[in-house]
Amino acid sequence: MSFRVDRRRSLQQLGLGLMAAGVGSAVPLGVAHAQFRVEIAGVGATRIPVAVAPFRGEDRSPQPVSAIIRANLERSGLFRLVDASGERLDEAARPALADWRARSVDALAAGSVGGLADGRYDVRYQLWDVLKQQGMGGHSLVVPAGDLRLAAHRISDEIFEKLTGEKGVFATRIAYVSKVRNRHTLFVADSDGEGAQAALTSVQPIISPAWAPDGRQLAYVSFETGKANVIVQDVFSGRRRVVAGFRGTNSAPAWSPDGRQLVVTLSRDGGSQLYLIGADGEGLRRLTQSNSIDTEATWAPNGASIYFVSDRGGGPQIYQVPVQGGAVRRVTFQGGYNISPAISPDGRWMTYIGQVDGGAFRVHLMELANGQVKVLTDTRDDERPSFAPNSRLIIYATRAQGRDVLMTTTLDGRIKARLATAAADVREPVWGPFITAPR
Template structure:
């Protein structure tokens, strides 16, 4: 099992304003002060970080899920939705968490939920309440109860962390004095592939999240790096130098059935699958500078994807396959997050920072997480797809990089 959650909590700073936000009041739960965690505050922070909600101050209002709100009063406060509930400690030590969501404009109930959870699952219960509110009010599935992974470096020690999507409740997956890079979630969320230099060379490992059991799946001569999972979870594409230059190879999730996918006189790396599994996108300098290409997942001729800019790396496909986030270099050493719409071919630069890297989509496709540098520190960021709202996750670790967002379910 993973170790007990470490004290590796994040502080979230949100900037920007969206064009259209749902005004909502999320009231403090009845008896919340007796609970170990501020459930309502977690729900509010989740919704606010999404960029789609505007928090309405509930003032001194105090009622729970059994009440019938006076909707005219809440409309007067400018709220379109209202959530309230209660939390009660049960005799067996668990906590009974209840909430109700109302549409203030229509004066109707939208959702209600009641769960009994142990203390250690209270944060997850709060995230799931936020997920349901998000889905009821936007029509899209919420991602607050999903997980992320990222790598920190502190005092010469590298650690691969697994945390809630807001960066809280972080747990150590693996740690050591040698670099750990390129984490990648399996599609079922049960395993992580990553690269570790613990054997004094780059090797690809696959580790079970729940048990911590792991195995080397690519330990060939030369460098073994950049693992990417196929959408069905049966295969990985990795970058190997076993035959000379960095090239792409596919293998099973257990490390068997190695097959070479690219044969070029260039460096081919940073593979990622399209959501339908038909294509592998990757970075190559076969045209003289790093650009993003794609080829059939079973191998074949590669075709260039990026033409805007002279240096484009780190492709990440949206869950619906309609767009691609990547890092583009501008004006020498400025690296920014960009988004390409495949339908129109339009490219939008989403950030105004200078050291962006490692973009990944939330599983609902509504946010992008990436690493950047701010205030002299390496930080994790999220942005909406139009770049209008960003959240900075300030970790207590000195440097945090290489975020990857896990799938739905846990």
């Protein structure tokens, strides 16, 4: 189980508690729900000054393509957007790059959105290196109206990679759980929170969603049968299967990097301990042997070890254990309450929730090579951080103005973006992987 499924529940309840039965309904993705708005706050250090002009014809399309691109780039924390709202440019233009250089712009993007006779849209863009006074290439995408946001995200990814040399994450997806009255819904959405689609609805809680490495499956914990079971669901077809439905509680799933196994927390033998199990529900093997609560496991990217939370030292701290079993090593020492670890895909960082002086729970970041820790947030009720697949951003849940909301932050904590709904509390975020298959 998670150590903080509910802020008011005790450690013993979190390790062993059960919830009442309910009814759930899994559905393939396809029905859009209430969208988010993005609010950028904070001032970054050195950022690349970029201008993205309004795309010609986008005022006649269902989506503001250039505005989506600008928001994506700014949220990454690596770019400073220079106003180009009054410009009339497209991908075929020959902009006066010397004038843009005089405005301290390093790169300029422009494009167009054109409707086709069959109802699809032709989206084109061009990127210029203002400092070198030359073009950097462009692209044309023909998409149905429902994929215009995805086209904007893919263009954002291309611009990000051309300017930084790293892959962008704007076309990836997140998952999270919303609650409206007694209705819980597992959603899948774009990385900016827009275009949310329901994967599961239930009158009982849904917790701990975890993406498979292929980006096509989600594992999560459902209470709909009267006890906590670990479910794996295909997010496209809605098909799902129980992979851990043992006696007692079954909770906190995390996928191995190769997608063949999950580590789960089970109480089948008494206390809450870590077990490895095949993605098909076969081959159960106990990993930890303690009299404590061991839970909230996450894999190292190389698949050789697992990080987890345990109260074996008195209070919850983060530990590491080899996948094959063996000596357990404590990882966190700063503070008396550290939970919810996530390891960056590049293996360099660990983010987690730590309690600081005054009782606030905040997102922390540790550099694993040297153990140095910094606090990234100034809020009080942060939960469940998760890395973007390029290791550049972290998504997490927190409280703001009396509501559960989602935030992203850069690794220096300088740029934060709030993704907020008007009608629901949202929690349990997890960022999906890079995927190569069509969405």
